[in-house]
Amino acid sequence: xxxxxxxxxxxxxxxxxxxxxxxxxxxxxxxxxxxxxxxxxxxxxxxxxxxxxxxxxxxxxxxxxxxxxxxxxxxxxxxxxxxxxxxxxxxxxxxxxxxxxxxxxxxxxxxxxxxxxxxxxxxxxxxxxxxxxxxxxxxxxxxxxxxxxxxxxxxxxxxxxxxxxxxxxxxxxxxxxxxxxxxxxxxxxxxxxxxxxxxxxxxxxxxxxxxxxxxxxxxxxxxxxxxxxxxxxxxxxxxxxxxxxxxxxxxxxxxxxxxxxxxxxxxxxxxxxxxxxxxxxxxxxxxxxxxxxxxxxxxxxxxxxxxxxxxxxxxxxxxxxxxxxxxxxx
Numbered sequence: 064x065x066x067x068x069x070x071x072x073x074x075x076x077x078x079x080x081x082x083x084x085x086x087x088x089x090x091x092x093x094x095x096x097x098x099x100x101x102x103x104x105x106x107x108x109x110x111x112x113x114x115x116x117x118x119x120x121x122x123x124x125x126x127x128x129x130x131x132x133x134x135x136x137x138x139x140x141x142x143x144x145x146x147x148x149x150x151x152x153x154x155x156x157x158x159x160x161x162x163x164x165x166x167x168x169x170x171x172x173x174x175x176x177x178x179x180x181x182x183x184x185x186x187x188x189x190x191x192x193x194x195x196x197x198x199x200x201x202x203x204x205x206x207x208x209x210x211x212x213x214x215x216x217x218x219x220x221x222x223x224x225x226x227x228x229x230x231x232x233x234x235x236x237x238x239x240x241x242x243x244x245x246x247x248x249x250x251x252x253x254x255x256x257x258x259x260x261x262x263x264x265x266x267x268x269x270x271x272x273x274x275x276x277x278x279x280x281x282x283x284x285x286x287x288x289x290x291x292x293x294x295x296x297x298x299x300x301x302x303x304x305x306x307x308x309x310x311x312x313x314x315x316x317x318x319x320x321x322x323x324x325x326x327x328x329x330x331x332x333x334x335x336x337x338x339x340x341x342x343x344x345x346x347x348x349x350x351x352x353x354x355x356x357x358x359x360x361x362x363x364x365x366x367x368x369x370x371x372x373x374x375x376x377x378x379x380x381x382x383x384x385x386x387x388x389x390x391x392x393x
Contacts, residue, residue, distance in 0.1 A: 065168045073108065085129045086171065089172060095141075096123065096388050097165045101310050101376075124189050141179070145338060180342065187386075192342060195224055198224055212271065212276075214294055216281065216291075219285055227349070236256065237272075238256065239264065239289075278299055280303075281304070357386045
């Protein structure tokens with residue numbers, strides 16, 4: 064079996080590993096495409112500590128080549144591989160972060176670790192499964208109801224998708240970001256309320272909510288350098304707030320205003336229970352993603368693309384919305 068493994072920060076190389084043996088309850092899956100995530104960049108740079116040699120790659124899709132007894136899959140099935148697997152004691156097993164990931168040619172997976180994709184969900188749509196699952200979890204955790212105003216702080220891909228899902232559930236998202244390009248892209252996605260994160264923000268929120276402020280808010284930590292506590296001044300009393308990050312980055316939060324206003328806070332990091340829901344949402348074409356740039360790379364380009372994206376992230380620049388994926392053809 065061929066793999067890509069990280070031997071030290073900023074150094075990833077191809078290697079071989081023993082072939083996988085099929086087992087009852089599992090299927091052997093050929094990785095066809097793996098996505099580049101913030102977690103992969105953090106592992107690559109050493110921001111997330113792993114024991115070398117380590118295989119990165121948090122999200123992937125593949126095709127079943129062999130199906131064991133009771134695997135509930137068939138040869139030829141196209142599947143989405145779950146990034147969070149069954150709990151190992153008190154710690155989550157996260158592909159590409161706490162256990163070896165998907166930058167390789169084959170994996171073994173059971174029915175709890177992968178999801179068969181319907182024909183109506185393209186590979187490109189499957190790139191968004193985690194973002195949609197995050198959005199559905201936010202709707203559930205914050206008890207979002209029809210007509211509620213929900214602040215979304217962070218206008219990257221996850222923020223854009225979250226706003227679309229809030230509209231799908233007939234809530235009213237208010238997307239806040241400091242980057243004009245992200246806000247313009249949100250407008251093209253059908254998100255009506257998009258506000259620059261500047262001195263006009265509170266007045267704009269008051270106007271949009273009829274002076275009532277927001278009923279709920281979500282802070283997306285991915286590539287977000289806005290002070291997290293700033294959203295509390297934009298919320299009505301007894302509002303719900305979710306802080307979401309899919310990596311282990313530090314997030315200082317001053318809770319003074321939250322305590323004063325009786326805010327309920329949820330801290331979210333993974334979305335495994337909502338993957339099936341996300342696939343159904345995408346099958347029903349509820350998310351518009353044609354405006355998102357998608358960059359397909361051969362797997363030989365993996366070191367170059369990782370280094371380029373890591374350099375951009377470490378520079379402090381706002382990461383542009385875009386999906387990077389690698390075709391694994393060994």
